[in-house]
Amino acid sequence: MRFSTQMMLLQLACVSVVVVICTGVFVWIGVQQLRAEAETSALSIARTVAADSDVREAIARASADVGTPTNASLRGGPLAALAAAAEANTGALFIVITDDHGIRFAHPEPQLLGAVVSTEFAEALAGRETVSWESGTLGESARAKVPVRDPTTAAPVGEVSVGFAPSSVFKELPLLLAGVALAAAVALALGAVVSFVIQRRLERLTLGLQPEELAVLVQNQAAVLDGVGDGVLASGPDGVVTVANATAARLLGISDLVGRRIRGLELPGPVVAALAGEPKPPSQGGRGADAAEPLVLADHVVYIDTHPVSRANRDLGLIAVIRDRTDIVNLMDRLETVAAMTDALRVQRHEFANRLHVTAGLMDAGRVPDARGYLDDVLEASRIHEGSVAGGHLTEPFLVSLVEAKAAQAGERGIHLSVGPDSLVRGVVTAPADVATVLANLVENAVSAAVRGRQPGWVEVELLDDGDTLVLTVADSGPGVPDAARVFSDVPSTYLDPDAVHGRGIGLPLVREIAARLGGEIWLADAGGRDGNGAVFCARLPGVMGPPARPAQGEEQ
Template sequence: MRFTTRVLLLQLATVAAVVALCTVVFVLLGLQQLRAEAEASALNIARTIAADPQVRADVAAASADPGTPAAEALRGGPLQAYAGAVTARTGTLFVVIADDHGIRLAHPDASLLGQRVSTDYLEVLAGNEVVSWERGTLGVSARAKVPVLPPEGGDPVGEVSVGFEPASVFDDLPALLIGVAAAATGALALGALAAVLLRRRFERLTLGLQPEELVALVQNQAAVLDGVGDGVVALDPDGIVQVCNDDAARLLGIPDAVGRRFDDLGLPVAVTAAVADGTAGDGVVVGDRVLFVDAQPVHRAGRHLGSVLIVRDRTDMLALSERLESVRALTGALRVQRHEFANRLHAATGLIDAGRIADARAFLAAQQERGPVDFAVPGIDLVGDPVLQSLVGAKALEAAERGVLLRVGDDTLLVRTVVDVEDVAAVLGNLVDNAVTAAVAAPEPRWVELTLLGDETDLVITVADSGAGLAPDATPFARRGADDRDRLHGLGVGLPLSRDLARRRGGEVWIVDPGGGGSGAVVAATLPGVLDGADTRPPPPTTPPPPPERPSS
């Protein structure tokens, strides 16, 4: 049996029990009220009769007579006639008048006149009014007994007893029971209707899921939200955040998002647009992170339940991509260098084999002046590390294809080898690529100047260009969205990633000179601990000692 069905049956049983209990209580209260009304009516009638002057005088006279009144005299007496008239007029069961000895002076059964009453009368003669249900000669009745006082006042000289039979008391009981039954039926129907509506509402809210399924769903949700590395944000149809795991809060910078409108969280337009359109977006920049966001609407049984936003961090992947691009360029440069070096060896070997030693010597001297690769980079000999020579040569070739001259500054001094090629290649490659892009947009001559300085094991890189410089309001280290076309000097993701790589090593990337007014920008970077501690410069030549002088003969 489904949980909602069990709840419905339990609610119906509870409503039925409550209605039955209330019905019994109302019936008992109604019976009590009917009895109280009958007793009050009997008491009022008895008081009226006992206060009648003629009744008081006749009862006082009967009580003063030491003998017992004759029944024949009482049958035609005024008290009997008066009591009969009251009985006929009020519908009572009986009206009995007795003297101070309990002798009946008036009674509905004339054969009982002159006899003692069947119930106690001493309490009434003591001056008290008595209301009770008692059994007498006429059966059970609701009766009231009131003392009769003499005309001149004093102690009671008799009593008046008025009674109603149960049948007349409960004449209104059927109407009362019908009313109570109608109310109970209405309450039961209303309770059943409320239970049915509550069941439908419960199933609508839970999408027909049972509590056991909801528990399993919560457990699975907690496991998924805490176990995946992606950020997950769930929105209801009104755009209110209902679920936001820790990764989403960290990546989007929204620690207290649950219960707030997604549009009010201050996120970039690309994120809110993806949620509104139910689309995906790559390269979305939020804070210092580059994210991939994917929003999908959620439907169940034809009902729109909201949206789910998946957030993935692409920052490290982009950093790795930049490193791979630099390594790829370096690999290509080394391949070109190996091929060119092999060609030079073949040429030199051919000259030597031909016996043209002087030509071979001249060829090798010319190659030494030309440099280690097949294209010349001014000042490349100032870079002592062969890996960086190859990387700079590859970047120079790419820059030449775009009409930009890459040269090494005269202040370059690097006599140590690089031990962490990936970070150096990524940072240097990004800075040079940004500078080349800026120089391409400027008029000729277009150039980029690279300066490398070794400070113990630290590497200092400075890149200047002939571009137009940075705009006064430019923020080169701010990440931009994928649709931003202005990427000069790192206005995309290259320069921020270079700064991240440098800061991870304890270094920094900064703008030395924003340029402008006909001069380009100057960007510098420090990379601690990327150089080997050994000096690769050849030792200075030593002058051989002069030969010892021969002793003179």
Template sequence: MTTKNRPRFATRALLLHLATVALVVGLCTGIYLALAVQQLRAEAESTALGIARTLAEDPQVRAEVARISSAEVRPDAESLRVGELQRTATDVAERTGALFVVIADDEGIRLAHPTPSRIGEEVSTPFEEVLAGNEVVDWQTGTLGESARAKVPVRDKTGTPVGEVSVGFERTGVFDDLPPLLAVIGVTAVGALTLAVLTFLLLRRRWERLTLGVQPEELVALVQNQTAVLNGVDDGVLAVDTAGIVRVSNDAADRMLGLTAPIGRPLTALGLPPTALETVTGDRERSTAVVDERVLYLEARPVVRDGRSLGDVLIIRDRTDLIALTERLDTVRTMTAALRVQRHEFANRMHVAAGLIDAERVSDARAFLGELVERGSVAFPVAGLGLLRDPFLTSFLGAKGVEAGERGVSLRIADDSQLLGSVAEPEDVAAVLGNLVDNAVTAAVAGERTPRWVEVAVLGDGDALVLTVADSGAGLGSVDPMSPKPSDDVGSDRIHGHGLGLPLAREIARRRNGDLWIIDPGGTECGAVFAARLDGALTDITTAHEEHP
């Protein structure tokens, strides 16, 4: 059945509502009837027992039954029909409305009965338990039909049971009060159902007014589609109404902005960076911010329906991995340029050596080649580069030295540098070291000190690589680029990578169980000094010797 052919939700809810109320009313009615029947039965049994006890305690009845039971001959039925016991039993039955009052001796012979012709006969129901001295209250079927009856023993002067008194009330008489009860229950049930119908009609009217006539199936579809769309994309979505209250925030937005239960809270109370607030309020159309070491691209879009503004939607995209990949590509580009320079320089020197040999200047060629072996294939403009025996660091810092020299900055290696192992993770080392060197060169160019320089210290600590980078710039001043607080604007100050470089470099270092920190923010003698530690970035020289003794 299609949705169009199905009954409306209001109709189905009404039917379900009425069915529920009818079920509850039916259950209550059944329980009440069961309790009422049980109470009527208990009252009838209690009345029969009370009458039987009273009659069994009557002195004349006790004496007469004891006399008959002690006689050796069977009692005469004719004399019993006009005897004292028959008159007493008949009077009690008439006064109490009992179906029967029967008196029997110790052999179960009827001494009194509503039907005189049955006097002198044995009772139709068991009497042994009564003659044993026990009272019996039960519903039984005898010669007069089913009845609630009570049987009480008649005792002689010594207390020995010598007979029984049986009193019963007819079933129809017991349940004479049921019809009025059923009428009351029926009226109550009809009233409950009527009230349920009226209540639901009011609720349906209120529901349709609140939902603008949209059925719950349609609301469910809207919620499912919204959840699937919002949580099925990698971009963060943050919707704010015209009052500045967050109404929608998907999982990606909560994760990237570090939010916890933002829905229903004011945007200004979420602790977002100012750039994000300005973007949402429309002061900026697009912006970029660093939040918890993640580079986020923010874009706001207004939401308008039927000419009325409903608020704004902030789209958040994570660009951290893209920027990190860009920096790695820059590193690869630097290494490629260095290799190209090495290849070109090496080719030139080979031509020189070949020319000396062709000119039969063997001694000069030998001296030239010895100098080439001593200095390397390329003379990079980096003082102290020979302290580094790792080919990767030598080539990488040499290439950085060439780039720095083009900007008027000299790159040098600190005299206390010592590296025994070799680089095992060149990509991470290049990303962190390259970022620190580039930032230092930029700071040195922007500074007023001359000459402009950048100094790099490289130390090995087991398999960990420790780097320090200092420059001749003006220092950090009051700006803390390593602050965990979100940057207000990543484009406002890039001297030391306040926006993107340092957070990414620190993330790489921490991913290797290391860190990146500031040793000195700068002073009168030099600019800022940064340090980084990358565990597992080196091949331990001890391990290398053990593997290749």
């Protein structure tokens, strides 16, 4: 049996028990009221008869007479006639008048006149009124007994007993029972309707799941939310967050997510739009409109996938899965840097092999002096250029390697990359990952811009260190930045001008967050776009430089 059906039956049982108890109580109260009304009426009639002056005088004379009256003398007497008239007017079962010996002077059955009453009359002779249910010669009745007092001395000299038959007392009981039964039936029907409504409401709220299924569901939810490495955030149809695991709170930087509206979260606009499941505009880059776009959130690069949730054609809201891809993006940047350096080494190896082939050819031809002269020229050129790209302006090994690698890549695209004459780096790079990410990204953007600009294209890099701070500037000969206000936008590339070069993807927002995390900044010094000059980007990265390396013993000071 389903849980909702069990609940409905249990509610019906409870309602039925309550209705039965209430019905019993109401019937008992009604019966007691009818009994009390009958007793009150009997007492009032008995008091009225006992206070009649004729009754008092007649009973006083009879009590003073030592003899016992006969039945014949009492039949048709004044007291019998008075009692019969009172019975007819009040509907009482009987009105009995006795003297101090309990002799009946009035009774509904004439043959009992002159006989002693069948019930106790001592209380009345003691001057006390009594009300009770007793059985006598006429059967059970609600009766009241009142003393008849001597008109001269006020001493009790007899009693008046008035009784009502149960049939007359409870003649209104069927109507009372019918009303109570009708109220009970209405209460039961109302209880059944309410129980049915509660059952349907419970089934809608629990989606038809049983308690054991809900328990398993909670266990599975806890296991999934705490077991996955991704952030999970669920929101209802009204946009209020209902479930959020610790990873989601950490990635979004908000601890109290549950109960808050997604639209009210203090997050970048694209992140809020992604969490709310807003449809994306058609992509210009060939990706589907439903494909997740990378978003920069604080110092994290995240992908947000949303999925609508429904059951039985009922919209339950959205589930957003937040995947942290910061480590992967950083690793890709490092791999690209390593690949660039590898390409540069490959070019240098190829060039070195060519020189060896030339030297070997000259020597095989017996032209040793020419071979010697060729080698002297190669050495002289190496001394003059000292790395061709870095020249004498840059000696820090890591920066030289990175710039040489990027210069080789730029050269393959027809762009000349050079280090500015004002460059001066005396320290040693202590945070190569952050420096490589920022410098490589700015250089790659500059090379892409230079390819789109007037040819021949060029990119110039200048690097200066001041204590532990590295300041770098990257300029290019590209067309410049068309929208300087949005160049650092963290809106995905498909939301921007497809012809833009700077600011596409997550590169600039990511390096901006890296610089901010280090306590520095990245800014657009010149948007360019005039006189054949492109954009100029500057970056200040504190804490990435260390003191100069001490020269080894024996080297020049």
